[in-house]
Amino acid sequence: MTAEAMDSKAFYDSLVDELAARRNAQSDVEKSFGGHRPMGRTELVEWLQFQCWYEREAANFIGSWLADTPEPEAFFGLCQQVADEGRHCKLVLSHLQTLDASMDGWVPEPEWVEWVQEFYAHGADTLERVCAHNITGEIGVMNAFEGLRPRIPVATQQLIDKIIPDEDFHIALGRMVVHRYATTAERQDRVRQRVWGAFALEEKGRLAFDRRLRASAGAA
Ligand SMILES: [Fe+2]
Ligand SMILES: [Fe+2]
Numbered sequence: 001m002t003a004e005a006m007d008s009k010a011f012y013d014s015l016v017d018e019l020a021a022r023r024n025a026q027s028d029v030e031k032s033f034g035g036h037r038p039m040g041r042t043e044l045v046e047w048l049q050f051q052c053w054y055e056r057e058a059a060n061f062i063g064s065w066l067a068d069t070p071e072p073e074a075f076f077g078l079c080q081q082v083a084d085e086g087r088h089c090k091l092v093l094s095h096l097q098t099l100d101a102s103m104d105g106w107v108p109e110p111e112w113v114e115w116v117q118e119f120y121a122h123g124a125d126t127l128e129r130v131c132a133h134n135i136t137g138e139i140g141v142m143n144a145f146e147g148l149r150p151r152i153p154v155a156t157q158q159l160i161d162k163i164i165p166d167e168d169f170h171i172a173l174g175r176m177v178v179h180r181y182a183t184t185a186e187r188q189d190r191v192r193q194r195v196w197g198a199f200a201l202e203e204k205g206r207l208a209f210d211r212r213l214r215a216s217a218g219a220a
Contacts, residue, residue, distance in 0.1 A: 005185045012178045015135060015195055022199065023143060029210040030203045032147025039151045043213055045101045047148070048092055048156075050209060052103055054116060055089035058133070061121035065129055071181070074126050077173040084166040095159045111208035115201035123194060127181045131191045134174025136198035138167050 006014070028036050033047045063082045069075040096102060108116075120137060123129035145160045145167075152160075182191050 003185060005183060005188055008179050008182045008188075011182055011188055011191075012175055015178075015191070016139070019136065019139060019195070019199065023140075026203065030206050032144050033206060033209050034151075034213055036147070036151070039148070041099070042216060044152060044156065045096065045099055046209070046213060046216070048096050048099070049101070049103060049106050050108075050112070052089055052092040052096060053106065053108055053112075055085050055092060057116045058120075059085040059089060061117070062133075064121065065126070069126050071126055071177075073180075074130065074173070074177055077169075077176070078130075081170055081173065084170070088163050088166065091159060091162055095156065098155070109205070109208040109212060111201070111204045115198075115205045119198060119201050124190075127177060127187060128190055128194050130174050130177040131182070132194040132198040134170050134177070136195050136202065138170045138174060140199075140202050142167055142171070 005011075023031060033050070034043050037043075039047065059082050062078050062085065066075065066078060066082070069078060093103065120129075120133045123132060142164065145164060149157055149160070178191060182188050
């Protein structure tokens with residue numbers, strides 16, 4: 001337990017700097033989906049299916065928080081975010097359909113369920129929920145998009161270009177919540193636990209994606 005609280009803005013900046021440093025130290029398959037290999041159709045469809053599911057799950061768990069979000073600015077921001085994640089889900093699903101693929105019969109890996117449906121969904125309050133998803137999660141999505149961009153077709157690059165401005169807003173919402181509410185040592189400790197807990201599960205989730213690709217390549 002830290003004895004004294006840091007200034008909440010300095011605290012946020014230190015978290016984001018440490019996240020960047022830890023991501024830099026990761027292996028390729030932890031940094032992005034499927035490492036740095038060019039994406040063939042199978043890999044592309046697998047990533048889009050994961051992304052479609054993730055966007056839907058984000059809309060679900062953020063929506064489930066709304067009745068228990070007493071902070072007005074956080075409530076307004078999260079209402080917008082539910083709409084955004086729903087729109088992303090629709091955009092990704094439409095893109096899958098242009099590739100003659102769908103979500104029919106699709107099943108997530110157990111690591112993805114633990115990371116997204118269990119860990120992200122279940123923070124104790126607005127601060128715990130938003131710091132895990134809107135700091136670790138949303139910055140992680142942006143990093144993944146950067147890693148994917150050179151490996152995907154132009155039409156898929158255009159898809160992520162439609163999503164990125166919203167994710168910037170979601171990151172800003174996480175920053176605002178930490179600036180306003182992570183003002184005591186106890187709260188800052190809880191934020192650290194959630195941010196690093198999410199980071200560890202994200203690593204496991206991306207390794208599971210790589211395992212899934214190798215299994216499907218082996219089956220083919
Ligand atoms: Fe999204
Ligand atoms: Fe988002």
